[in-house]
Amino acid sequence: MTDFDCVVAAAGASSRMGEWKLLLPWGRSTVVETVVENALKACPRVFLVTGFRGDELAAKFAGNPKVVCLSHNAWKQGMVSSLRRGAAEVTTRRFFVALADMPLVTPALYERVAEACSEEGQVPAIQACRPVFQGKPGHPVLFDRSVIAAITAWKEGESLKGLLSTLNTVTVEVQDAGAVQDFDIPSDYNTARSFLGVSLPRDDAQGKTTGAIRFTDDFLRPGxxxxxxxxxxxxxxxxxxxxxxxxxxxxxxxxxxxxxxxxxxxxxxxxxxxxxxxxxxxxxxxxxxxxxxxxxxxxxxxxxxxxxxxxxxPALLSLRQALSAQAEVLHPELGSYSHIPAIFPEPGSNVAHRTKIRKGDAQAALAIAEVVVEGTFSFPPGDHAALEPRAVQAELSGEGRLVVRTSTQSPFGVRTLLARSLGIPELQIEVLVGAVGGGFGGKAGIQLEPLACLLTQKLGGRPVRLVNSREADLISSPGRPGLEAHIRLGSQKDGTFVAAEIEFLFDSGAYADYAVNVARAAGYACTGPYRIPHVKADSLCVYTNHPFATAFRGFGHIELSYAMERAVDLLADKLGMDPAELRLLNAIRPGDTTPSNSVLDANTGNLAACLQTVQRRLGWRADRWTDQQGKVHAQGISTFWKAPAIPTFTDAGALLTFAEDGSVTLATGVVELGQGAHTGLRQMVAEALKLDPSRIRVVPQVDTDTSPHDWATAASRSLFMAGRAALDAVADAVRQIKKIAAQPLRCPEEDLEVAGGRVFVRDDPRYSLPLEKIVLGYVYPDGNAIGGPVIGRGKYIARHLTHLDPETGEGRPGLEWTLGACGIEVEFAQDGGFRVTKAACTMDIGKLINPDLARGQVVGALAMGIGFSTRESFVFDQKGRVLNASLRDFKLLRFGEEPEYFVDFLETPQGDGPFGARGLGEQGIIGVPGALAQAVSRAVGVNVVDLPLTAEALWKLREGRS
Amino acid sequence: MKIQLTVNGSRYEKDVEENRTLLRFLREDLGFTGTKEGCGAGECGACTVFFNGKTVNACMVLAVEADGGSVETIEGEVKDGKFSVIQEAFDRNHGLQCGFCTAGMILSVKELLHRNPKPTEDQIKDGLEGNFCRCTGYTQIIESVLDASGQLPKKGELHHA
Incomplete structure (x- = not known):
């Protein structure tokens, strides 16, 4: 933030535009409000010089003490006269001048110009500074106070350019076209207008705040x-x-x-x-x-x-017990179960799956490593505790089809798996999904649906409703896996990692469900985002007599991250190194290889910058300190990565259709779980079509009869993959629109442009037609019609993914890697109780589509991570019964327990992501357990090995008990 | 037994089993499905409604107890086609994600703002303690309440260069 006042010239009448442009919609407000908002992010005060319709502007900003409206009667005399009016009021040493019709001038541009002008002691002194983009002069312009006299003396009607030519003006090259982007005619406005990076309200907000939107169990009906x-x-x-x-x-x-x-x-x-x-x-x-x-x-x-x-x-209640040679085999039929080829069960044992990673020679490298640490880390299974308990309704329709309404993340997966397990053709099954009250992985796959379907089949097709009680939702339906991890990590004396030997034992409970793939994901990502040349890992999914486990937010990565980050902390202790420094030194970069030996390409985000941002946010300290009230504070820092654990052929479809008024409907197979994917997709379509989002709707329900196929709403891949499919559908529709419009507009298709709800000739926008005249076919004055409905078809399928080699793990499992860092500060009271006071997360998400949505995802994930680390686990009695199967005892984070959150995003573009975006829904949770355990370890002076960090666990830790 | 009550200003008269909760009665017998059941045990607050002017967990009240009483649910919040200030603030500030807690949350906020039209952040946290949200981590709900009470929200720490 600079200390400079900003004069915003807002007096003109926009005569060429045909309508006054300052109050045209932009982002979530208007053009002028966006300009003022951007200026205020960089400057403490804005002087808004108004003329044409000045009263309206004054009314608009009346409530904002940082905006001073200056009415300027002589506005028709031109820009410099407005400048003079504003300059007379400024009080700061330097001041900016910006234009009210340039909403793409970002706060960063102000910073950039101020920075360029900050070189003190230049002779002659800098009087003005102007950004230049590709040779074109832009805005904002910074003036020194000393030139006010020159501005006052400047002749009426002369241009800003002329004025600047008489001053000692320096220019600064900028890379941001927003510095020069103004719009004087409608087609410029429509083309320049962006709907990305804008916090539009959610599509479903009103349905949810009024209670009108219906979740599965709200479809209850008599009979x-x-x-x-x-x-x-x-x-x-x-x-x-x-x-x-x-x-x-x-x-x-x-x-x-x-x-x-x-x-x-x-x-x-x-x-x-x-x-x-x-x-x-x-x-x-x-x-x-x-x-x-x-x-x-x-x-x-x-x-x-x-x-x-x-x-x-006798129940098998520990992983080691389940793996011992004497253990009862819980699934003697394991060898005969059908499974996907990526899963490697070991019949005759309790191993449901094993992923092996053999990269380099870890054993040899560890034998000669200068420093080696070793540790065992664990946590018990737990639950997602989405607020909506799982619910399903199943019936046979009149023609005997199975109709299933369910709270699932995987409508198409449910259809396929029902077909397989019940022996019914997919054509005879319809799966309907409306609003889903949170998933977090817990509603992926197939859950209550088969039982409900079997029941309706037995009962003459009558509709059967099956809803979990909270207790059943916690223990009968799947939760998340527990983990025991054993890690040996070796480095050189300077901290450079050389090798790791890793064993992950995932407690899948009684059935394998998604946990087999969780173990696989933890295997291929086992090191976390670090450069380690030699890796040996075995990641096992193990049957026990605990409640069974499925996908959970982070999908193997939260688990591996906790264990690996603990091992890195042990190493930092042994080396006497700052844990942030050690992570920075080993942070993965483009060109490095993952444990499965796939090379990270140029799309890899900037992990080092993420770490540094978190350090800055926390005010990073690697020590423990006591405040004036005697409270002990400590911080922890971690890194994380995640690649979606998806089938190599994971797909997404999109269908774009138009109504008679030219409005647009996008249908996808993406389920809205609260993550906001539909809103993000709507913004992407708006951006691609350059059409106001209010004229676009994303179909909120998924119906497997009519929605295009989509693998599942999981793995943080909806915005990426359905986004790509939606852009493909837009491109397809635009091609069709141009083809139809080229005839009445009598020009080649390639000369046409679509924006602002019109199709027009690029270099002569006077030749144009509104979309509503084209999208259902064009009708000539004599009645002849051409074209027909435009239907945009879009698709995407995962690119270049391969299976993993069963013996070495080699292969390419990750569509994209989202990288980030996490920081936690804790405060211990004198009674030994602690609370988390700060939680920071910086993630490289490629492109920010909707800042409020993104922040909501990350804050929610951080909160869930704090719960995960401090309380959210099942408590078992000696016979393996769950003692805390209610929300009274399975404690979630309540109001008032939240720390101060710091959420930052970096935008290293994902080359193949839609507008450069990559997934971000799960990732915020991943780094929390590691960072929190580090902070608590430092505060208490004992290394945390097991989660959750309940009061009892902490007491035991301090007392040295187990 | 037969009970009479007012829901969102309209009178209803219905036969109801003695062991039916007010929550099930509202949802299943009267069709006010905006009110949700998250736990059925008074823990999560998703079923919060106004009963005789005070918020209750509708899963902890029997329908027969509501005989002769007055109930307001989320469906009563939109008046004359206009959203309430609280609804608009939740919309504007992303004070919701999956929406399963939202109806109960908004009614708890309404009660809080009745008692205390300009609550501080700490007072908001105290006032909404009985409502779980599993998605948001609460920050954007707190911002929504500050906005609804005319106190400009302090927008997190989002930094977008």
Missing amino acids: MLHAAVLASPHAHARILSVNTEQARAAPGVRGVFTGADWTNLIGLYMGDKPPLARGKVRYHGEPVAVVVADDEASAQTALRLLEVNYQPL
Whole structure:
């Protein structure tokens, strides 16, 4: 921020534009408001010189004490007269002059000009400084106070350029075309107007603030049957018998079912799970029987009449125990389960999957490494705790099709997996998804849907509603995996990493679900964003008798990051190095290779800059200090990366259609979970079509009958992949529009441009037509018609991805790597309790599409990371039963527990991303556990190895107990 | 038993089971599905409604207790086709993501601003303590409340060069 006043010239009447341009829409406000907003980000005060319709402008800024409106009656005398009016008021040593019709002049341009002018002691003294873009003079112009006299004496009607030529003016080359971008005619305005980097309100905001938007369970209707599920009270037991007689006879009951009713196996990547437990229960909370009744109360009442005889079995409750040679094999049929080729189960053991990484020779390198550290780090399984419990409604339509309304992140995945596990053609299944109340990975894959579908099949196709209670949502449906990690990390004396040996044991619980792929992702990304030439890693997904696990925000990367960052901290301690310095030294760069030996290309973000920004935000200190109240403070810093763990053929489709008024509808297969992807996509379409976003709608629901195919709303890939598909659809539509318009406009297609809802001749915009005359076909005055509806078709499919070699892990798994850094400050009270006071995250996201949405994603992720690190885990009793299966005991972050957040974004473009953007939804969480554990370790003086850091865990840590 | 009550200014008379919660009654019997069930145990605040002028967790009140009473739900917030100041502030400041907590959150904010038209940040945090949001990390909700109460929000630390 500079200390200079800014004079904004806003007096003109925009005679060439045809309408007054200052109040035309721009960003989320107007042209002039954007200009003032930008100026105020760089300058403490703005003098707005007004003339034409000056009262309206004065009214607009009346509430803002930083804006002083100066009415200027003689505005028709030209720019310099306005300048004179403003210059008379400024009080600072230097001042800026900017134009009210140049909204693309960014705060950074002000900074750049001020910087260039700051060289003191130049002779003769600088009197003015002007930015120049590709030889064209631009704005803002910085003046020295000493020239006010010259401005006052300047003749009426003369130009700014003339004035500057009489002064000692320096110029500064800038790379930003915004410095010279003004618009005097409508087509310039429409072409220049940008909808990126603008915090438009969410598409669904009004639907959500009014309660009008409908989530799955809001579609409840009379005549639906209600299912209630009996959950296993044991972590591991044989089911000796289930007596359903009394329950069947209870009032209102339409059906009672147990595992014996079906032989289907369900699974996302591996079909290992029956819809209801068969013969055995493998975790506390596993569905054992289901009652379907006319209403929920009857179903619940009948549930209590079920009699199940269990023979409890010893439960496998630790990863080491599950891997021991004597351990009972929880899935003896593992060898016969169907699974995707990327998964490598080890039949005869409890290993559901193993990813091997063999890069270089880690063993040899560690043997000769100058410094080696070693540690074991762990945390138990937990849950996503999205606020909307999972819900599904299933029925058979009149023609016998299965219609499933569900709260899923994967509508098309549900369709495919239902088809496979129920043996129904996909053509006979329709999956409908409206608003989903948070997912965080927990609603990816297939969950309650198969059971609901099996029930409706058994009950003559009547609609069946199945909704999780909170308790069932926490333990019966999948949570996130636990982890035990063992790491040996070696470096040279100067801290340069040379080798790592890594073992990750993922606790997948009773079934594999997404956790097999979580383990795979943690394998290919195992080192975190560091340059390590020799890596040996084994990342295992292990069956235990805990509740089963699926995808969770960060998908393997939060887990690996915690373990790896702890190991890096041990190394920093041993080397006596600042942990930030050690990370900076080893930070990955373009040209380096990942553990799977794929080369990071020029699209790789700037990790070092992320680290430095976080350091600046925290006011980085590598020591522990005590404040005046006796509270102890410490900070921690970490880095992170993430590449989406997606199939090599992950796709996204988009369909762009038009209404008779020329408005646009985009259909995708992306589910709105709260992440705001639809709003981001709308902004991208607006930008590509140069059309006001208010004339564009993104279809809020996904219907597998009509929506274009999309792999899943997961892996932070919607904005990237559906974004690419949407841009492809726009390009396709624009081609069609030009082809049709070229005939009535009598010119080659390539001379045409589409912007502002019109198609026009680029170099002579007087030849133009509004889109509504083209998009459904053009009709000549005599009635003849040509063209027909424009339908933009767009698609994208992951590029250059390969499978990983089963023995070495070699391959290219990552579509894009989002890099970032995270910082945490903690404060310990004298009673030993602590709170997180600062949380900072800087991420290189390529291109910021909607700042408020992006900030919301990162702050939410940081909050979830703080919860993850300090409390969010299941607590088990000795028999493996979950003791905290309610929101009273499974504690989420409440109001008042949040720290001060610092969120920054860097924009190193992703070459293949839409407008250069890459994914950012999950990533904010990844670095938190590592940074927080480092801060607490430093504050307490003992190294944290296990999470979560509850009061009890901290007490044990201080006391040296385990 | 038969109960009578007013919801968003309209009178309703209905038969209801004694063990039915006000939440289920509103959602399933009257169709006010804007109110959500997040836990059914009074923990999350997603089912917050006004009952006789005070906010309650509708999952913790029996429908029969509401006999003769008056209830306001999120559906009553839009008056004469106009959004309330709080709704507009949530919209403008991205005070929501998935939206499952939003109805309850907005009604809790309404109660807070009744009591205290210009709450400080700390007072906002105290006042909304009973409402969970799993998405936002609360910052943009706090900014929405500051905006709704006419106090210019201090916009996070977003830096966009």
